[in-house]
Amino acid sequence: MAPPVTVDTINPKVLECEYAVRGEIVTLAQNLQQEIQKKPDAHPFEEILYCNIGNPQSLGQQPITFFREVLALCDHPSILDKSETQGLFSADSIERAWQILDQIPGRATGAYSHSQGIKGLRDTIAAGIEARDGFPADPNDIFLTDGASPAVHMMMQLLIRSEKDGILCPIPQYPLYSASIALHGGTLVPYYLDEATGWGLEVSELKKQLETAKSKGITVRALVVINPGNPTGQVLAEENQRDIVEFCKQEGLVLLADEVYQENVYVPEKKFHSFKKVSRSMGYGEKDISLVSFQSVSKGYYGECGKRGGYMEVTGFAADVREQIYKVASVNLCSNISGQILASLVMSPPKVGDESYESYSAERDGILSSLARRAKTLEDAFNKLEGVTCNKAEGAMYLFPRICLPEKAIKAAEAAKTAPDAFYCRRLLTATGIVFVPGSGFGQVPGTWHFRCTILPQEDKIPEIVTRLTEFHQSFMDEYRD
Numbered sequence: 001m002a003p004p005v006t007v008d009t010i011n012p013k014v015l016e017c018e019y020a021v022r023g024e025i026v027t028l029a030q031n032l033q034q035e036i037q038k039k040p041d042a043h044p045f046e047e048i049l050y051c052n053i054g055n056p057q058s059l060g061q062q063p064i065t066f067f068r069e070v071l072a073l074c075d076h077p078s079i080l081d082k083s084e085t086q087g088l089f090s091a092d093s094i095e096r097a098w099q100i101l102d103q104i105p106g107r108a109t110g111a112y113s114h115s116q117g118i119k120g121l122r123d124t125i126a127a128g129i130e131a132r133d134g135f136p137a138d139p140n141d142i143f144l145t146d147g148a149s150p151a152v153h154m155m156m157q158l159l160i161r162s163e164k165d166g167i168l169c170p171i172p173q174y175p176l177y178s179a180s181i182a183l184h185g186g187t188l189v190p191y192y193l194d195e196a197t198g199w200g201l202e203v204s205e206l207k208k209q210l211e212t213a214k215s216k217g218i219t220v221r222a223l224v225v226i227n228p229g230n231p232t233g234q235v236l237a238e239e240n241q242r243d244i245v246e247f248c249k250q251e252g253l254v255l256l257a258d259e260v261y262q263e264n265v266y267v268p269e270k271k272f273h274s275f276k277k278v279s280r281s282m283g284y285g286e287k288d289i290s291l292v293s294f295q296s297v298s299k300g301y302y303g304e305c306g307k308r309g310g311y312m313e314v315t316g317f318a319a320d321v322r323e324q325i326y327k328v329a330s331v332n333l334c335s336n337i338s339g340q341i342l343a344s345l346v347m348s349p350p351k352v353g354d355e356s357y358e359s360y361s362a363e364r365d366g367i368l369s370s371l372a373r374r375a376k377t378l379e380d381a382f383n384k385l386e387g388v389t390c391n392k393a394e395g396a397m398y399l400f401p402r403i404c405l406p407e408k409a410i411k412a413a414e415a416a417k418t419a420p421d422a423f424y425c426r427r428l429l430t431a432t433g434i435v436f437v438p439g440s441g442f443g444q445v446p447g448t449w450h451f452r453c454t455i456l457p458q459e460d461k462i463p464e465i466v467t468r469l470t471e472f473h474q475s476f477m478d479e480y481r482d
């Protein structure tokens with residue numbers, strides 16, 4: 001009797017889907033970790049240093065105290081009345097927990113909520129967006145989701161009818177987009193970020209790729225912009241954003257603005273501007289542009305990846321289309337309530353004068369300044385390596401250096417039937433325990449090779465990573481020098 005399911009009988013779109021952030025190099029790393037646990041001297045390193053995923057708290061980053069106090073109190077409201085609680089929690093955490101519980105039907109975080117999320121929390125998020133941008137935000141435009149990932153999937157599900165529908169995506173891109181487009185049977189239409197100009201996004205490139213897609217019979221539905229960029233770390237200039245908004249308006253494209261790193265800007269010369277603010281500042285409103293903005297509790301200074309919180313702000317769609325988006329959201333009933341609460345806290349943190357403001361801002365500033373230092377240290381280290389160049393990490397959580405590999409190394413990779421950058425990452429891992437993700441997992445200009453490294457290992461680990469990497473790189477280049 002043949003098994004009911006084989007790889008030949010599953011949905012071919014699933015086979016088509018790839019997600020390198022947790023791909024073969026990470027699987028090998030996990031195997032090596034198990035070997036070290038069983039036999040500590042099994043490999044020339046004592047621990048695996050995961051630099052493959054933007055998962056701050058897995059590498060020691062502490063959660064924001066105020067956020068966790070409010071979450072804890074909301075999940076166990078019976079302690080709110082106890083006298084001991086006054087001594088353990090800040091007065092404004094207790095007050096905020098009461099406020100939130102009053103917005104939840106039955107004051108129960110264990111209950112299903114509205115399929116777009118708890119209305120009171122959406123009110124708070126909309127107020128936070130208004131305070132950030134200086135333009136109105138409607139709570140009914142907000143869909144609270146279990147992280148930004150499911151929000152992206154929902155939009156791809158809505159926009160892609162067949163392989164004839166295309167989505168313009170940056171190359172390099174965060175592979176959620178290529179994976180989701182594949183899962184939904186659409187076509188990824190690439191536009192190349194310009195490494196020579198610090199991963200610049202040229203509208204001329206957008207136009208070229210759009211025309212090429214059209215000539216192949218592809219209807220391009222949307223443009224994905226990741227700002228700050230993953231894996232590339234660039235922060236768009238406001239003028240560039242205006243050009244992008246104009247392009248989408250003129251070409252009738254939905255603008256999918258991935259802004260999950262909006263709090264992660266490390267260079268003084270750049271500032272985050274939401275595409276919502278840019279479009280409204282150009283005088284474009286609901287009737288001028290369809291814009292979906294994604295936010296998450298996984299990044300920033302909060303790094304609450306495992307709590308699965310986030311939202312999409314959906315603007316510029318007709319009411320009957322909005323109803324279809326709501327219908328799809330309702331199939332999943334609602335996102336988890338802790339994630340919803342966290343999303344409201346992220347968009348409306350303690351303010352000056354609140355009891356927790358001093359401690360909150362010290363935690364926030366401490367984390368962001370440390371991330372900025374780590375980014376600079378790693379950027380400088382990469383730029384000292386033979387054959388490696390690395391653009392500045394202006395924002396986000398990653399560096400994406402380019403490596404010019406000797407021909408002998410490329411031949412060795414071919415013999416091993418692997419991409420040259422994956423060959424390098426595998427050799428790095430087995431020699432040092434450091435886990436990078438090959439650039440081929442994000443896309444890159446053909447014939448160029450990169451890898452992605454997070455800036456997340458705790459600061460006291462960074463010198464060791466630099467030392468191990470530098471020694472490995474020198475020996476690798478010596479081994480394969482032409």
Ligand SMILES: Cc1ncc(COP(=O)(O)O)c(CN[C@@H]2CONC2=O)c1O
Pocket residue numbers: 021052053054055146147148149150174176226230258260295296297298305309310
């Ligand atoms: C640009 C971008 N968009 C969306 C997401 C999804 O976030 P949620 O946790 O809210 O679903 C991520 C996660 N970053 C991945 C995960 O870790 N490393 C990465 O590159 C991301 O980098």
